[in-house]
Amino acid sequence: MTETSLNDRADKQQAAHGGTLKMTARDVDVFYGTKQAIKNVSIDVTQENVTAFIGPSGCGKSTFLRTLNRMNDTVASARVTGDITLDGKDIYGADMDVVQLRARVGMVFQKPNPFPKSIYENVAYGPRIHGLASAKPDMDAIVEKSLRRAGLWEEVKDRLTDSGTALSGGQQQRLCIARAIAVDPEVILMDEPCSALDPIATAKIEELIHELRGRYAIVIVTHNMQQAARVSQKTAFFHLGTLVEYGDTSDIFTNPRQTRTKDYITGRYG
Amino acid sequence: MSPALFLLLVAGLAFIGWITGRARAARFTGTGANRPHSLPGYHGWYVALWALAPALLFLAVWGFVSPGLVDATVTATPQSAAIRLDPADLTAEVRALGTGALTTAFHPEVVPLVPVFQRVQTHYDVIGGVVALLLAFAGGAFAYTRVKPDFRARTRVEQLVMAALLGASLIAVLTTLGIVLSLLFESMRFFARVSPIEFLFGTLWSPQTGDSGTFGAVPLFWGTIFIGAIIAMIVAIPLGLMSAIYLTQYAAPATRRWMKPILEVLAGVPTVVYGYFAALTVAPAIRDFAAFVGIPGASSESALAAGLVMGVMIIPFVSSMADDSIAAVPQSMRDGSLAMGATTSETIRKVLVPAALPGVVGGVLLAVSRAIGETMIVVMAAGLAANLTANPFSSVTTVTTQIVQLLTGDQEFDSAKTLAAFALGLVLFIVTLLLNIVALRVVKKYREAYE
Ligand SMILES: Nc1ncnc2c1ncn2[C@@H]1O[C@H](COP(=O)(O)OP(=O)(O)OP(=O)(O)O)[C@@H](O)[C@H]1O
Ligand SMILES: [Mg+2]
Numbered sequence: 001m002t003e004t005s006l007n008d009r010a011d012k013q014q015a016a017h018g019g020t021l022k023m024t025a026r027d028v029d030v031f032y033g034t035k036q037a038i039k040n041v042s043i044d045v046t047q048e049n050v051t052a053f054i055g056p057s058g059c060g061k062s063t064f065l066r067t068l069n070r071m072n073d074t075v076a077s078a079r080v081t082g083d084i085t086l087d088g089k090d091i092y093g094a095d096m097d098v099v100q101l102r103a104r105v106g107m108v109f110q111k112p113n114p115f116p117k118s119i120y121e122n123v124a125y126g127p128r129i130h131g132l133a134s135a136k137p138d139m140d141a142i143v144e145k146s147l148r149r150a151g152l153w154e155e156v157k158d159r160l161t162d163s164g165t166a167l168s169g170g171q172q173q174r175l176c177i178a179r180a181i182a183v184d185p186e187v188i189l190m191d192e193p194c195s196a197l198d199p200i201a202t203a204k205i206e207e208l209i210h211e212l213r214g215r216y217a218i219v220i221v222t223h224n225m226q227q228a229a230r231v232s233q234k235t236a237f238f239h240l241g242t243l244v245e246y247g248d249t250s251d252i253f254t255n256p257r258q259t260r261t262k263d264y265i266t267g268r269y270g
Numbered sequence: 271m272s273p274a275l276f277l278l279l280v281a282g283l284a285f286i287g288w289i290t291g292r293a294r295a296a297r298f299t300g301t302g303a304n305r306p307h308s309l310p311g312y313h314g315w316y317v318a319l320w321a322l323a324p325a326l327l328f329l330a331v332w333g334f335v336s337p338g339l340v341d342a343t344v345t346a347t348p349q350s351a352a353i354r355l356d357p358a359d360l361t362a363e364v365r366a367l368g369t370g371a372l373t374t375a376f377h378p379e380v381v382p383l384v385p386v387f388q389r390v391q392t393h394y395d396v397i398g399g400v401v402a403l404l405l406a407f408a409g410g411a412f413a414y415t416r417v418k419p420d421f422r423a424r425t426r427v428e429q430l431v432m433a434a435l436l437g438a439s440l441i442a443v444l445t446t447l448g449i450v451l452s453l454l455f456e457s458m459r460f461f462a463r464v465s466p467i468e469f470l471f472g473t474l475w476s477p478q479t480g481d482s483g484t485f486g487a488v489p490l491f492w493g494t495i496f497i498g499a500i501i502a503m504i505v506a507i508p509l510g511l512m513s514a515i516y517l518t519q520y521a522a523p524a525t526r527r528w529m530k531p532i533l534e535v536l537a538g539v540p541t542v543v544y545g546y547f548a549a550l551t552v553a554p555a556i557r558d559f560a561a562f563v564g565i566p567g568a569s570s571e572s573a574l575a576a577g578l579v580m581g582v583m584i585i586p587f588v589s590s591m592a593d594d595s596i597a598a599v600p601q602s603m604r605d606g607s608l609a610m611g612a613t614t615s616e617t618i619r620k621v622l623v624p625a626a627l628p629g630v631v632g633g634v635l636l637a638v639s640r641a642i643g644e645t646m647i648v649v650m651a652a653g654l655a656a657n658l659t660a661n662p663f664s665s666v667t668t669v670t671t672q673i674v675q676l677l678t679g680d681q682e683f684d685s686a687k688t689l690a691a692f693a694l695g696l697v698l699f700i701v702t703l704l705l706n707i708v709a710l711r712v713v714k715k716y717r718e719a720y721e
Contacts, residue, residue, distance in 0.1 A: 074608055103611035113602035116625050126610040
């Protein structure tokens with residue numbers, strides 16, 4: 001598909017959903033070996049909105065999310081076809097450096113996975129790799145700014161040298177968000193970021209997502225319907241590797257067009 | 271009747287015990303609270319074990335006791351009193367002739383005693399066998415009477431199985447203990463002649479036959495460390511670590527499938543093969559090289575040759591420990607780093623290796639402890655000169671080499687020279703033990719961190 005036709009279609013999508021296009025996916029298929037996990041999915045991610053992916057377990061939400069920053073490259077058997085763009089540029093194209101891409105499209109995982117290093121070093125890891133700070137004061141500033149944005153600064157400012165793994169689960173997850181923010185990404189992908197957390201820690205993360213909205217384009221996978229309704233403006237419902245329905249969160253939850261969506265949201269299966 | 275036949279009979283009794291015990295238990299009925307406690311099979315085993323264990327124990331003891339009784343009886347006969355020979359030599363020769371271990375007698379006068387010996391031997395064999403049979407029967411009968419519906423045969427059998435397993439592990443522990451004690455004991459005798467201070471801190475090693483000579487073991491300790499902990503590790507740590515990183519992080523599964531076993535084969539090569547490889551190929555090459563570039567003091571047996579080959583031998587240890595600890599770092603660490611836009615090699619250097627470091631260090635310590643105890647390579651390639659030198663091209667000697675040296679050839683057993691081997695062995699044992707303890711602790715700590 002040529003760039004112009006992609007943009008044409010993207011413009012129409014934009015008109016349909018509102019918001020500035022950040023990432024687009026067109027006709028994406030993902031295979032693990034010969035098994036197809038994602039079938040012909042097209043979707044837009046907008047700058048201003050939080051996009052939620054919902055759907056029953058094994059429907060391919062994580063798989064699709066991982067195509068957006070090419071984390072599927074690390075799975076030997078995975079193969080991705082179709083077009084995915086970031087700011088109109090094909091992210092699977094020959095001139096796209098995957099290392100650069102992942103700095104621009106950050107990711108937060110289901111289980112908090114801080115490195116076994118100090119809190120400071122966890123946050124400084126990305127900026128160091130990408131050479132974002134030349135002197136110690138610059139790095140200190142980045143670390144503080146990132147921890148503040150992740151709502152963790154007040155809790156850890158006196159113990160930045162403690163190990164990141166010594167924090168509570170919720171703090172660890174916010175540390176991972178701070179770590180992702182530290183490289184100043186444009187998009188943040190979150191794969192069930194709250195599934196390992198208690199309700200209070202979950203509420204904190206949701207609040208954080210609200211605050212981060214607008215500054216970063218956010219995509220979140222969640223199993224929790226209320227969470228999707230609370231934090232997102234756009235919702236995509238996946239089922240058996242296909243995108244069944246995509247639209248404004250309010251529409252999906254109050255007035256789904258597909259019976260499959262309706263059944264899932266009302267808890268009839270999944 | 272031979273002892274083997276009695277053994278067979280005892281086994282037969284046990285089998286009968288198994289059948290009858292089982293049959294008796296099979297007749298028990300009852301449901302609910304009155305349900306028999308154990309399945310019939312357990313009762314069968316209970317009876318069989320009672321028939322077997324006391325009889326076998328007795329036979330084992332009898333096996334130790336009866337030769338003495340036989341010998342005593344043979345020496346007490348009037349025929350043997352007439353023979354002018356040391357009683358111990360006499361019985362030894364008669365026994366050898368009687369059992370067929372010897373076909374012609376050194377002393378023809380003992381030949382008439384051989385039938386006497388055989389008669390006495392048979393006599394005691396029969397006594398032992400009959401007692402064993404009686405014990406088997408008594409044990410079986412006792413157990414049979416205990417077979418009742420509420421008898422906990424299953425628990426008893428379980429206890430016996432546990433006791434057997436405990437016994438098996440005790441054998442290993444006790445053997446180790448025995449070795450340690452004998453090392454300690456002989457070392458004490460050595461230190462009664464040579465002061466521990468001289469031994470541990472003296473720098474001149476020159477044992478002479480008998481009690482003369484100086485026993486300063488520092489050159490030996492240095493040689494051991496130089497070869498095993500320095501040169502060998504300079505080879506083994508980087509190569510082992512890098513091959514582990516390649517195998518876990520870069521190699522395609524197909525490559526890993528054939529490469530890992532080949533690497534592990536290195537660990538299975540007999541050390542004597544490494545030894546002659548070191549002595550016949552590597553050492554001359556190093557000597558020629560040293561001569562070529564004009565390094566003085568190059569000898570045909572060099573620390574470098576032994577250390578290099580030992581390093582190669584150790585690679586699989588380091589690599590498989592490093593492999594395990596890198597593989598034990600959760601995949602989520604790797605994903606987390608890659609998702610930050612780190613390259614594979616940045617991820618390895620900055621996340622995986624630091625996280626795996628304790629495991630790697632533990633592996634290295636284990637490898638060192640193995641290297642300093644290694645004997646064959648250094649005996650063949652390192653040499654015997656107790657030099658205190660840091661020149662890798664010159665010949666040094668190690669603790670293990672010297673132990674071999676001290677104990678080969680004709681030696682009086684209680685000379686200082688021979689006893690020095692035990693003192694060296696003790697030092698080696700203590701050092702390897704400490705290294706192992708530290709290494710296992712480090713590794714365990716690390717495992718806990720991720721599990
Ligand atoms: N590495 C892999 N190799 C092979 N198959 C995989 C792999 N990862 C996922 N799959 C398969 O792809 C399909 C989609 O998996 P995915 O993890 O994307 O589902 P999901 O929607 O995220 O599920 P969940 O809600 O349980 O996280 C599943 O059938 C899964 O078995
Ligand atoms: Mg998932």
